[in-house]
Amino acid sequence: MSDTDFDLPSEDEEALAAATADVVTGKRSFERDNDHTTNPSKRSKIGETPNTTPSPNRILANKILKERFGLNGFRLEQEAAITHLLNGDSAVVVFPTGGGKSLCYQVPAVAFRYQDQELGRRSSGQSGVTLVISPLIALMKDQVDALLRRGINAAVLNSSVTRDQYLAAQDDLRNGRLDLIYCAPERLNSEGFIASLKDIPGGIRLLAVDEAHCISEWGHSFRPDYLKIARFAKEAKVERIVCLTATATLKVAEDIRNAFSIPKNGLFRTTMYRPNLRLLAEANSNDTDYKAKLVAHVRKYPGPTIVYVTLQKGAEILAADLKSRGFHAKPYHAGMTPQVRTKTQDEFLASRDMIVVATIAFGMGIDKPDIRSIVHFDIPDSIESYSQQIGRAGRDGKPSVCMFYLATKDFYLRNIFTYGDRPSLCSLRLLLKDLCSPDRARLQAGDTFTLSLYTQSREVDIKPTVLGIIYAQMELHFGLFRAAGAMYNKYKYIIKDPNIVLNDASPAASSILKASVKSSKWTHIALDELANSSGIARSDLVRKVDEWNERDAIQLEKEGVQNIFRLERPLPSSPQEVEDIIRQVDESMEATEHQNLARTRALLNLITDSKCFASAIGAYFGDSSDSLSEECGHCSWCETHKKVVLPDEPPQPPDPTKVKRILDKITVRDDPRFLAKIAFGIKSPRITALKVVQTGVFESMNVCDFVELLKVFTVACDTDNAKA
Numbered sequence: 194m195s196d197t198d199f200d201l202p203s204e205d206e207e208a209l210a211a212a213t214a215d216v217v218t219g220k221r222s223f224e225r226d227n228d229h230t231t232n233p234s235k236r237s238k239i240g241e242t243p244n245t246t247p248s249p250n251r252i253l254a255n256k257i258l259k260e261r262f263g264l265n266g267f268r269l270e271q272e273a274a275i276t277h278l279l280n281g282d283s284a285v286v287v288f289p290t291g292g293g294k295s296l297c298y299q300v301p302a303v304a305f306r307y308q309d310q311e312l313g314r315r316s317s318g319q320s321g322v323t324l325v326i327s328p329l330i331a332l333m334k335d336q337v338d339a340l341l342r343r344g345i346n347a348a349v350l351n352s353s354v355t356r357d358q359y360l361a362a363q364d365d366l367r368n369g370r371l372d373l374i375y376c377a378p379e380r381l382n383s384e385g386f387i388a389s390l391k392d393i394p395g396g397i398r399l400l401a402v403d404e405a406h407c408i409s410e411w412g413h414s415f416r417p418d419y420l421k422i423a424r425f426a427k428e429a430k431v432e433r434i435v436c437l438t439a440t441a442t443l444k445v446a447e448d449i450r451n452a453f454s455i456p457k458n459g460l461f462r463t464t465m466y467r468p469n470l471r472l473l474a475e476a477n478s479n480d481t482d483y484k485a486k487l488v489a490h491v492r493k494y495p496g497p498t499i500v501y502v503t504l505q506k507g508a509e510i511l512a513a514d515l516k517s518r519g520f521h522a523k524p525y526h527a528g529m530t531p532q533v534r535t536k537t538q539d540e541f542l543a544s545r546d547m548i549v550v551a552t553i554a555f556g557m558g559i560d561k562p563d564i565r566s567i568v569h570f571d572i573p574d575s576i577e578s579y580s581q582q583i584g585r586a587g588r589d590g591k592p593s594v595c596m597f598y599l600a601t602k603d604f605y606l607r608n609i610f611t612y613g614d615r616p617s618l619c620s621l622r623l624l625l626k627d628l629c630s631p632d633r634a635r636l637q638a639g640d641t642f643t644l645s646l647y648t649q650s651r652e653v654d655i656k657p658t659v660l661g662i663i664y665a666q667m668e669l670h671f672g673l674f675r676a677a678g679a680m681y682n683k684y685k686y687i688i689k690d691p692n693i694v695l696n697d698a699s700p701a702a703s704s705i706l707k708a709s710v711k712s713s714k715w716t717h718i719a720l721d722e723l724a725n726s727s728g729i730a731r732s733d734l735v736r737k738v739d740e741w742n743e744r745d746a747i748q749l750e751k752e753g754v755q756n757i758f759r760l761e762r763p764l765p766s767s768p769q770e771v772e773d774i775i776r777q778v779d780e781s782m783e784a785t786e787h788q789n790l791a792r793t794r795a796l797l798n799l800i801t802d803s804k805c806f807a808s809a810i811g812a813y814f815g816d817s818s819d820s821l822s823e824e825c826g827h828c829s830w831c832e833t834h835k836k837v838v839l840p841d842e843p844p845q846p847p848d849p850t851k852v853k854r855i856l857d858k859i860t861v862r863d864d865p866r867f868l869a870k871i872a873f874g875i876k877s878p879r880i881t882a883l884k885v886v887q888t889g890v891f892e893s894m895n896v897c898d899f900v901e902l903l904k905v906f907t908v909a910c911d912t913d914n915a916k917a
């Protein structure tokens with residue numbers, strides 16, 4: 194999954210920090226430490242009435258559900274989880290897609306004020322806040338808008354809001370006016386943001402971690418920033434935590450519990466089984482006309498449909514094809530502009546016949562009740578992804594069909610992603626050499642350094658997402674440094690109102706104007722250098738250009754995100770220590786690679802086994818409910834009692850002529866994995882930089898086994914290097 198699938202922002206933390214400097218350094222108006230020892234909700238547990246009489250917290254939860262959310266009753270485990278949280282305990286909530294996880298933190302978020310009033314323990318404005326961490330920016334905004342419509346005070350703190358909205362939210366937060374705030378996990382990389390959370394009157398009553406499976410290295414979409422959430426929860430002394438996910442095996446749920454020290458009785462899970470979903474699968478040979486099959490399928494099962502494909506280009510081609518055949522079809526993927534994506538999503542939400550051909554970027558958080566069909570045109574990466582995606586069908590409880598087309602070629606495609614993620618040893622060495630360069634080696638604990646992960650990714654040939662994981666390892670596993678924020682290092686502007694800009698007599702303004710370099714259209718300003726040479730704080734310079742921009746006196750553009758890190762200890766200098774880090778990182782990358790290959794294999798095994806699909810999925814997630822003990826009666830296995838058989842189309846052995854062509858065209862001999870990636874068709878920053886795709890050898894051996902290719906190119910490199 195790419196970063197863009199999650200709509201990740203990049204922001205100038207320094208600009209925000211400058212704008213909110215007074216917030217961060219402001220007085221604490223509430224003695225939160227005292228509050229922790231006298232947690233009122235904890236105490237209310239003592240007064241609870243056992244057995245049949247509903248506890249005060251249960252009554253409160255139901256009252257809020259009706260009065261503030263306009264709903265009549267809780268679903269399944271919602272009430273138990275919410276009461277548990279209101280009792281002051283932490284919880285892990287595993288409900289399937291659309292199971293109603295959001296209410297599990299929204300109801301408590303509203304309830305704290307009521308609880309405080311009833312117990313009379315906290316004065317008004319001291320009820321604290323619920324902090325929701327979610328990777329889905331678009332979803333956060335939708336949720337906040339819905340809460341505001343219900344008169345519940347909530348705000349988003351991310352790049353989707355304007356600077357003014359951000360400042361207003363900070364002000365509301367500081368003055369205890371908000372019940373909920375939403376942010377992305379990356380925000381916890383900002384020292385300024387974390388500092389601002391320390392000043393919330395009443396503190397963080399509840400920390401809600403959405404998509405919590407991302408915290409587990411066993412989860413299907415591990416995100417290193419999630420590991421920092423547990424550390425943050427401890428340091429910020431949050432009162433209680435709720436971790437929410439739709440897909441957690443028993444092992445992943447245990448990982449989540451362990452990360453946040455949540456006891457076993459804090460786990461609330463409901464069955465994954467969806468009786469209205471018909472799960473079909475069909476395996477065919479590689480040369481089958483899948484388009485014809487898809488067309489027949491969507492004709493047979495009309496209604497809102499999502500067709501999942503792996504590649505962005507594939508989504509475009511298939512959507513165009515369906516459109517040309519008269520279907521109301523559109524593509525959706527992370528490579529499209531946010532405006533086009535929003536338009537397509539809105540159109541789909543309102544439509545009764547639309548087909549969206551999408552990569553995984555589509556569907557997360559979509560709350561459309563009447564999706565009638567989900568088609569997997571390519572193979573998803575895991576049982577988790579498959580269940581999450583089919584879970585989007587039939588939320589209204591009406592019969593819906595999920596069709597899974599399987600072909601051997603899909604595995605090559607899937608493996609491209611898995612093999613492509615693992616950096617070569619050569620790349621890891623380059624990374625450590627760059628990171629521990631002599632100028633940084635002089636730095637001491639507490640010092641900061643900046644670098645652009647984007648630039649480094651290209652220089653060391655490691656994908657940005659993977660580089661992010663390695664940096665998190667350096668931070669959490671090796672304790673080398675902490676991410677401290679991000680900032681832009683290049684600013685450029687066009688003066689729109691010379692009166693304001695040229696007559697600004699402030700020291701920051703005159704320094705900026707003096708140091709500005711004009712090119713044909715833009716005027717450029719190197720803020721870091723100016724801060725060093727002028728002695729004016731960088732934050733003052735940032736504040737000045739932002740001020741001009743807000744007064745519409747200039748048109749401003751910022752570029753070149755730099756990541757800031759604060760050292761926990763000096764960077765390693767001995768070759769032994771550096772080599773040790775490289776070895777450990779490589780081992781963990783190898784383990785991830787094997788795990789991801791096994792995950793896809795597990796999905797294939799599940800679909801081609803002689804078992805009911807629904808029961809097998811339930812068993813995979815450790816679902817022990819009675820409804821799964823028998824056959825579901827409406828999956829391919831239950832309907833036919835015949836196995837789905839994938840035709841045996843083994844990979845071809847590497848062709849020596851093609852190997853020679855690659856070695857003739859590409860002179861690189863320091864990295865066999867790089868050559869194997871070229872043969873297999875895996876793009877990487879170095880492959881793009883060397884324009885390999887244009888040489889005609891890229892992807893020339895995509896029907897081979899990657900491991901076999903790696904062996905062949907390792908021998909070739911060793912032989913050539915021995916000769917040299």
Ligand SMILES: Nc1ncnc2c1ncn2[C@@H]1O[C@H](COP(=O)(O)OP(=O)(O)OP(=O)(O)O)[C@@H](O)[C@H]1O
Nearest residue numbers: 264266267268290291292293294295296439558560
């Ligand atoms: N107790 C309830 N009564 C009626 N409707 C409910 C109840 N709980 C949740 N819902 C509705 O169900 C829908 C899905 O809820 P929600 O978005 O919280 O699901 P979710 O578990 O977060 O799903 P996803 O995994 O897709 O994010 C929403 O429209 C919500 O309003």
